[in-house]
Amino acid sequence: MNTIDDNLQQRLKRLADEVTPDARVEQVVLARAHVKRRLTAMMSGLVIVAMLIGGIAGASMLWQPKGTTPLPPADSDCDNPRHDVAIYVDDAATGAEIEGLRAELEADEEVEAAVFFSKKAAFEEFKQHYADQPEFWENLPEDALPMSFRVTLVDGANAKQAARRFKTLPQVEDVRADSAMRERWTNPGNGSTPTTECISEKGSQVRGLVRSFMKRRISGAGAERFLDAKGRLNFGPGGNLAPLYPDPPLEDFQIVFVDPVGEGSFEVGVSLVFQGGTYEETLSVQRRAGRMFISGGRPGMKGP
């Protein structure tokens, strides 16, 4: 530390020591974080709801207790609309400024489409998504959710890079790339075939597959106990998987990442969140001869 002036350093540290945390702030921070996580989860849910619903429905319909079932044709739902990036607009933005932002987005060579969602539209979408959990939105004012543009990028575009670019645009409050998964899917590496790319865009298919795998894993323990009225497995907080993990109680199940590792091969990180700890695992998924194969992976989490 030869470039550090010791006396100056001591004075700076003494100056910094003059400010100490207020214990009351902790609860405020935790409360705000809780609200933010709820809102973030809700907004993320809006963007990926189509993928999740598709995945769960697909898993429910296609899972069979014995034997194997070929995947449907790879391109069967490749044309589903998707949003890669959500751009949240400053509440104070005027109509003219929003139109200006739209023009800037549409002029971006990587933007395939940009759809504006007003506060009202966002709230309606949110209500629809959480129709069975009205406590999420009953007490929310209708203008609680921000205006946004939902952007679809051209194939091959890097969502994270695009998101960073969009963040510099005027009136942009925040930008979220769609769970950072899309860009990894659409860049599966050299040697990928169009079919693989098409399947790999279907995060929902892999999610459904993983859920199916988890379902099979517990089948020996009486899987029907953990199914809902529609025969689906509910991994969510307080879901019906919870009885399998009573102590400590299961709080959440998440698919953390999906990484292509080669043509037709993927790694899927799953996470079971308990009170006081998280169990994580990487599963291997392979597509061979039109079927998906999944195996209990190595323990431990591989970061994206």
Next chain:
Amino acid sequence: MGVDDQSITGVARWVPVKRPSLAELYRTHSPGALRLAYLLTGERDLAQDLVQDAFVRLFGRYRDLRDSNHFEAYLRKTIVNLSKDHRRKGTHERSYLSRYAPPERVDVPPTRDDELRVALMQLPERQRAAIALRYLEDLSEQQTAEVMDTSVAAVKSLTQRGAAALRQQLGGEAR
């Protein structure tokens, strides 16, 4: 969705990964975060606000952090960025504390080394950040460069110029 029996290579082992709770993270890191924010802003209330915002922002995406073991590094970077944003926009949200836990206020003693605080605030923002990260946080030049999204050479230059300006402002007392 079909799953081939033969492809299931066995029930995977769950490996416990103990993550600290958000409350634990806050208690561990908030004092240091506040000290850094104070040197960056020179204002106690504003520093409290920035630290709150930084924690809220990070807690909101805690599970998405690539490596939750590096929470402190994420926090440090978030505080530096929030401080920069605050200065750039020229506005900031008033303390949530006063909103949620009104009217009780704590009398804050005057700064003992106001001369240094004033001199620090007169530095350009990036020089001040480099000084705070190097002198207060004891970060290396490389670590400081990573937090500030700049080069090691730039950090060296910013630190040297910042320290020289402080010495000049303080009339050699800091030496």
